Amino acid sequence: MEVVRRFVLPVLDLQRLLAAPREYVRYARDLRAYRALPHAEPLETRDLFPQLWDRVATSPYDAHYFFQDVWAARHVAARRPERHVDVGSRIDLVGFLTALTDVVFVDIRPLDAELPNLTSVAGAVTALPFPDRSEDSVSCLHVAEHIGLGRYGDPLDPDGTRKAARELARVLRPGGQLLFSLPVGRPRLQFNAHRIHDPLDVVALFPELELVEFSGIDDAGRFAANRELEELREARYACGLFRFARSSSSSS
Numbered sequence: 001m002e003v004v005r006r007f008v009l010p011v012l013d014l015q016r017l018l019a020a021p022r023e024y025v026r027y028a029r030d031l032r033a034y035r036a037l038p039h040a041e042p043l044e045t046r047d048l049f050p051q052l053w054d055r056v057a058t059s060p061y062d063a064h065y066f067f068q069d070v071w072a073a074r075h076v077a078a079r080r081p082e083r084h085v086d087v088g089s090r091i092d093l094v095g096f097l098t099a100l101t102d103v104v105f106v107d108i109r110p111l112d113a114e115l116p117n118l119t120s121v122a123g124a125v126t127a128l129p130f131p132d133r134s135e136d137s138v139s140c141l142h143v144a145e146h147i148g149l150g151r152y153g154d155p156l157d158p159d160g161t162r163k164a165a166r167e168l169a170r171v172l173r174p175g176g177q178l179l180f181s182l183p184v185g186r187p188r189l190q191f192n193a194h195r196i197h198d199p200l201d202v203v204a205l206f207p208e209l210e211l212v213e214f215s216g217i218d219d220a221g222r223f224a225a226n227r228e229l230e231e232l233r234e235a236r237y238a239c240g241l242f243r244f245a246r247s248s249s250s251s252s
Contacts, residue, residue, distance in 0.1 A: 016053065023052040063221035064142065064183075064239040069093040071215060071223075071241050072139055072179045076100055079177060081137035087125045087168065088143040094118070101137075108154060124154065125164040130171040133246070139179040140168055142239070145194040161195055165205035175248040178209065184216065185235030199229040199240050206244055213243035 008014060027050050034040055069090060076084055076097055083102040086094050091113075094105045098117035105111050106128060111120040123129045125140060125147060146152060148160020157163070161182075172178050183196045190196070203211050215225040216232050217239040224231075232238040 020052065024050070026055075027052065063217050063223070065090055067217050067223035068141055068181050068239060068241060069096075071225075072141060072181075073097065073100075075177070075179055075243060076137060076139070079137055084137040084139065085130070085135050085171075087128065087138070087140040089139055089141040093141070108152060126157075126160065126167055128167045128171050132170055133173040133176075135171045136173055136176045138168060138172055138176065140164070141179065141181045143182070144168075144180070145182040145196070149189075149192040149194070151192045161197070162205060169206050169208050169244075169246075172209065172244075172246045174246050176246050177212075178206075178242075178244040178246075180206075180242045180244060181239055184232050184238050184240035185219075186233075196237060197240075199232055202240060202242060203229065209244040209246055211242060212245050213241075215241040215243075217241075 005014070031048075035043065069092070072089075072093060073096060077100050081101055083104060084097055084100075085104045085106065086097065087105075088107045091105075091111055094103055094111070095113075095115060095118070097103045098115055102117045102119070104119045104121060106121045106123040106125070108122065108124050110122040111118075113120070121129060125143060144161045144164040146160075147154060147164045148157030150156050154160070165180075168178055168180065180202075182202065183194055184199045184202065185196050187198050187201065188196050199214065199216075213225070214227055214229055215223070216227050217223050218232060219235050219238055232240060
C-alpha cells in the first residue's frame, strides 16, 4: 500500500479527498455564521475562496527543512563571510541569507528574482562555475541526494551524488566551510525522489575535508546538535547536517 500511495500522491491526495466533504460542511457553516454577524462585509459568490486545511492545533512545519535552515543560517551568521555560495538549497533560506552577506545562488533552475545582495547563476552542482579552492563559505542542503535521478531535469547518473560531493570539495578554499545535508539512515535509492545514505558513507565522500560537526534530525523530527554519526545509521529517513572544513594548511 505504501508504494501505491507514493504513485497516487503526486496526482491525488486521497486523505484530503476523503476529508473534503466534512471540511466543506464546516466551511458552509462558517460562511452562514459570518454573514449573519453584525457589520459583516458584503460578499459576492465569485469571491468565495475556501481554505480547508489550516485549522490545526499547532503550526505545521517540515522538520528536515525547518531545523536544517536554522542550523545553516546560524553558521553563516557566525562566520560572516564576504560572500556565501549556495548550491540548490531551499530558496527561502537563500533569500534570508542575503540579510547577512552577498549570496551567489547556483541551480540548474536559476532563481528569477531581483533582490539586493543576491546573484543567481545557472549551473549544476556537478560542474560548478568557480575556480578550484576559491570559495570560503558554501552550502548545499537537501540537494545532493537528488542528483542523477532526473527529478529536476538533470541527466540520469548513478554517480550523481558522488560527483556533486567532489565538486563542492573542489571549490572550497583552505580554511573554508561547507554546510552539507541530505537524508541519512539505512542506505537505499527511492527512484526518482532521492537516495538515503549511511552517515559514515557521507563523510567518506569528502576525503579531502575534515568533519567539524555532525548534527541531525531523527525519524521523530527531533533536532540535536553534535550527534555521533552512529546515532542515525539505522534511521528510516533522518536528515544529516554535516559541517566540513578544509585545513588552512592544505596544499594538495
